[in-house]
Amino acid sequence: MTGIVTEPVGESGRYRVGVDVGGTKIEAVLVDGGTAIRASHRVPARRGGDNVVEDVVGLVRTVAGESVDRLAGVGIGTPGQVDSTAGTVSHVVNLDIDTLALGPEVSARLGGVPVRVENDVNAAALGAAQLVPGAKGTGAVVMVNFGTGLAAGIIVDGVLQHGFSGAAGEIGHIPLDPNRFDCPCGQRGCLETVCSGASVQRLWPVDGPAMPDLIAQAHAGRADAVRVLGIVSHAMGDALQIVAQTVDPRVIIIGGGMAKTGEPLIEVMSEELYRRERECPFLQGLHVADRLRLAPMDQPIGALGAALVI
Ligand SMILES: [Zn+2]
Missing domain, CATH: 3.30.420.40 (ATPase, nucleotide binding domain)
Structure with a gap:
């Protein structure tokens, strides 16, 4: 239009x-x-x-x-x-x-x-929350943006949450990843160094978007793809758990360029969350995977x- x-x-x-x-x-x-x-x-x-x-x-x-x-x-x-x-x-x-x-x-x-x-x-979180089924209205909704970087937009009762300094939702620079890659922010092991669009492209260098190819090659059984996807999906699981256990949103919207991967990305995230749930009854009760929705990438x-x- x-x-x-x-x-x-x-x-x-x-x-x-x-x-x-x-x-x-x-x-x-x-x-x-x-x-x-x-x-x-x-x-x-x-x-x-x-x-x-x-x-x-x-x-x-x-x-x-x-x-x-x-x-x-x-x-x-x-x-x-x-x-x-x-x-x-x-x-x-x-x-x-x-x-x-x-x-x-x-x-x-x-x-x-x-x-x-x-x-x-x-x-983008505000816009996506208008269009994703079940995301409008009262309560908390979060969009996790897997773009060039990694960050979350937090909305409570329709209002964006900025926090005290504006850093609310900056989950990309929480240093958790066991692989401990250097981050331009000065820390090591930031989630953004593993599961942002730019970092997946670095870990799995191909022409065109890396994530769909990585998932396809891992599903085909290529050992190096299985290893890299394991690293990426582990960091994605960490990011989603951080959001689920700090904000506890009704809906978690997956946005950013990586969301163009579509349903296979949601499946990778869900499998990681189910793997964790099998070892943790507490996590099982949260049903985090059921809350995941793709941002409408054509809007x-x-x-x-x-x-x-x-
Ligand atoms: Zn960082």
Whole structure:
């Protein structure tokens, strides 16, 4: 769905725009007073803060059309270290951004419309929770994002949980893995060094996505694939247990690029959890595998969720 709004926005100005800033593309959606997407558009990402601001502003104008002056707000999900209060983002390595006052700059170029900047995983969690069956409503829902890195977005009663310093859900840098690979964060054995998309690609280097091939080769009985999949699935099991036993969410959404693996990924995770359950009646009672759901990878969950943070 791409293009200009056909339905005129009401005087209430209740329409919002959500923008998902990614390493390869920037995507925007126009969302009505509920959660329905009325228009969407995407462009390839360009590096550098000025280009990112220009592209975000351009996308907002494109999807909002003539409603751009009456928007209730713009939400932006971005990788990097986000200060939602100041609207700034730092250390977006993929886009050559050191520090950028993304919120204030976009707001200034759109006539002062309210802009809120949010961590991309958190925004995607909000969007996915709208679309995954059984994830909407009261209680806790978590999306574990197996993307380039590993992090979780925690939602309680429909509200994102940031914690005291904004680090709630940063499970990727919990050092648990017995293989103890070095992590760029300075620690060793972080979960992210084993079960993020980037690390699986490193452990199982193939052309194209590594996880589907790794699973297929392991199922075919290739010994090295069985060994690597064992390492990866062990770390995935740790990540899921951390989420289940700290937040105890009703639904655990599996998101990020690795979710494109589809059901075989859920099967690998479930098998790991069942293996642990056989040795632990406590874990057996939690039914963690039953709570796993795939994020809808054909939907713009990052942009939709960004629209909902405003
Ligand atoms: Zn780390």
